[in-house]
Amino acid sequence: MAITRRHVICETAALPDGKGESFEVAGRRVAVFNVDGEFFALEDRCPHADAPLADGYVHRREKCVACPWHGAEFDLRTGKVQCPPACEDIAAYPAGVDAGKVWVEI
Ligand code: FES
Incomplete structure (x- = not known):
């Protein structure tokens, strides 16, 4: 079983609403999105x-x-591909906010 860990990546204010930002987390490139104050993380x-x-x-x-x-479109919650030309799903990671800081679990 893979071990996951929670990584604090930035202040919530660093991620504008409706935008994504790329981070290096645990050796992986991760795209983190703020959608109306809800945070999502996908393989970037x-x-x-x-x-x-x-x-x-x-x-x-x-x-x-x-x-x-x-x-091509990908579901922010699951990483599932929604339309071509991509035809493979991507990884989605748990993400959230604690005390004003955004975290991602990998
Ligand atoms: S659809 Fe993403 S690189 Fe072509």
Whole structure:
């Protein structure tokens, strides 16, 4: 069984609402998103051609992010791919806020 650990990555104020930001967490590139004060973390690599998903467009209502290069969409909660051209799911990590700081569990 893999051991997970909670990593504090930044102050909540460092992540503007509706945007993503890339972080190096436990040796992995992780895209962290703020959607109306709720935080989500995904693997920061589109499986289609390796685009950084932290630069993608966030769809608030659908809680998904569109890849900045060719538009594949991924569910922010699960990492499941929603539309082509990507056809593989990506990793989603638990994320949240504690005492004004954003954490990610990996
Ligand atoms: S790199 Fe993401 S859809 Fe092409």
